Amino acid sequence: xxxxxxxxxxxxxxxxxxxxxxxxxFGFFVALAFLVAHALLKKELQRQAALGHFQxxxxxxxxxxxxxxxxxxxxxxxxFFLGWKVxxxxxxxxxxxxxxxxxxxHLFSTEGNVFWGILGALIFVGWRFWEVQxxxxxxxxxxxxxxxxxxxxxxxxxxxxxxxxxxxxxFHLLEYPDEFVAFLKQPSVNAFLGGxxxxxxxIVGGLAVYAFARxxxxxxxxxxxxxxxxxxxxxxxxxxxxxISGDGDWGIPNPSPKPGWLSWAPDWIWAYAYPNNVNAVYGxxxxxxxxxxxxxxxxxxxxxxxxxxxxxxxxFPTPIYETAASILGFAFLWGMRKRWNSAxxxxxxxxxxxxxxxxxxxxxxxxxxFDFLGITMTQAELIxxxxxxxxxxxWAWIQRxxxxx
Numbered sequence: 001x002x003x004x005x006x007x008x009x010x011x012x013x014x015x016x017x018x019x020x021x022x023x024x025x026f027g028f029f030v031a032l033a034f035l036v037a038h039a040l041l042k043k044e045l046q047r048q049a050a051l052g053h054f055q056x057x058x059x060x061x062x063x064x065x066x067x068x069x070x071x072x073x074x075x076x077x078x079x080f081f082l083g084w085k086v087x088x089x090x091x092x093x094x095x096x097x098x099x100x101x102x103x104x105x106h107l108f109s110t111e112g113n114v115f116w117g118i119l120g121a122l123i124f125v126g127w128r129f130w131e132v133q134x135x136x137x138x139x140x141x142x143x144x145x146x147x148x149x150x151x152x153x154x155x156x157x158x159x160x161x162x163x164x165x166x167x168x169x170x171f172h173l174l175e176y177p178d179e180f181v182a183f184l185k186q187p188s189v190n191a192f193l194g195g196x197x198x199x200x201x202x203i204v205g206g207l208a209v210y211a212f213a214r215x216x217x218x219x220x221x222x223x224x225x226x227x228x229x230x231x232x233x234x235x236x237x238x239x240x241x242x243x244i245s246g247d248g249d250w251g252i253p254n255p256s257p258k259p260g261w262l263s264w265a266p267d268w269i270w271a272y273a274y275p276n277n278v279n280a281v282y283g284x285x286x287x288x289x290x291x292x293x294x295x296x297x298x299x300x301x302x303x304x305x306x307x308x309x310x311x312x313x314x315x316f317p318t319p320i321y322e323t324a325a326s327i328l329g330f331a332f333l334w335g336m337r338k339r340w341n342s343a344x345x346x347x348x349x350x351x352x353x354x355x356x357x358x359x360x361x362x363x364x365x366x367x368x369x370f371d372f373l374g375i376t377m378t379q380a381e382l383i384x385x386x387x388x389x390x391x392x393x394x395w396a397w398i399q400r401x402x403x404x405x
Contacts, residue, residue, distance in 0.1 A: 001246035003278035007304045010315035018093035022086075026278070033234035034157060039103070040230040042153045044337070053222045053343075054149035061145050064137025065296020067129050076121040076130045084112040085122025141145045152216060159208040201355075202381075204229075221344035228350035229333040235354075236326025243319035246277025251316025251364040253288040275301040278309025282309050287366040289315055316364045331365075341397050351391025358384040 004006035005028060005031040006020035048054055088111070090095065209227070213220045254271040262270055274281075281291035289311045294303040299310065329350075337346055359381055367378040 001244065001274055001276040001278065001307075003245050003276060003304065005116045005306050007307070008278065010304075011302060019160040019264070020089045021093060021097045022089055023280070025245040026241040026247050029244065033237040033241075034035065034161060034341055036237060037227075037230040037234040038153055038157050040233065041156065041227055042150045044226040044229070045149045045153060048222060048226055049149045053114040054218060057216065059145050060142050061144050064134075064135065064140040064313060065137060066140075067132045071132075072128060073126050075124040079120035079122070079124030081120075082124075084117025087116050087120065088113040097251055103118060103278040130151050147390035151217070152212075152218075154208055155216075156212055156223075159212040160227075163208025164205030167207075168201035170204065177319040198250045202374055220342060221347065224341065224347035225337065227344070228346045229337065232326050232332040232354070233331060236323045236330065239319040239322045239326065243317060243323065246274040246279070248276060248277070248279050248312075248366075249319055250366065251318040253311075253313045254316045254364075255313040266302060268317060269320060270316075271312040271333050273312065273314040274317075275299070275310040276304045277309065277311075278307065280309050281311065287315075289313060291384050315366075318361050318365050322357065322361055324359075329353045329357070342402050344394055345397050348391045348395040352388050352392065353391075355384040355386070355391060356390025360387070 002011065002025050004021050004025055004195075005023040006017060009015045009017055009020055045054060049056075064317040065345065066267070108272045142220065209223070210220055212218075213223050239249075241247075250272070256271075258265075258267060275294055282293070291309045292312050294301055294308040294310055296303055301310065331354075333346055335351060340346055362378050362381045365378075365380075365381060
């Protein structure tokens, strides 16, 4: 496992670049997922706009104005933070992160270089001032601007990201209320960012995108169709981040020998010990495995400072299964998007696929359970059933409406 890019580059290439400790592997893959989803959504909106499903909009904007004090203030704040905190950590990473120091400890602290912060603020303000002055007119004027559907991709992605992160955190705290109590007792940014539930992100992120679509008078079902393939591949990329960082999103212990029908696959497809997982799990866990210290003389893995543990017995590598399922689902939806013309069909298929896949993966995942109508299940199992049924009902409604036409 590579909890951050520093560990990955050190192990794979032998490059000792302490500044890379600032980039968490899971965060890197989440960012990559958003970039890929952004590109695919833009491409699909362009295609649907060409078919007449989305129309360009007109808006009035004022151009040629003088520099805005609020805008300059935001630029100053951004420049100050980048210089004071980020540049400080990058330059001093070799000393700061010695002896296993965690980036979060320093990132959410008051330490930094004030001089570099002031310099960063001046550079950002100066650049923005020059840019605005260059386009300034003797007399500002109002012009009409055309907004194409693909121009809204940034706003759609931002709505999904903000709503998704808030929803993922909210649902995680509902699933693990003890963490919510601990956060209230000792609040911190690091504690808030830790622990996310994907279904919470999908639900609240989806509502945020719905509100965005209503505001910009976009057909929501068409927009949902456009986003569905991107959502699946982004989910798969995110699960790659879970696997590579070893963030705890693994399965239950799997001490059974690999079956013959999987003889073609490497052993880590069947069971994996997650060495150097980002949570540095140590000691026995209720799920049935124990975190043990890595001894490079006895085990075939290096031991990264601050993370050197592995799971015994090995567990099902569920992120790998979900990544594979997401890739297959994406390929199917991407191939069918030009054949299914009825609005909402692609999204309905996405809901059914997502619910079906997640329900069965939950059977071998580690998660908190509860009793519902006499049935013991996890939060994700309940939501996955609702997701599948929602997709099936939407599909049936679309088919019925199509038959009437």
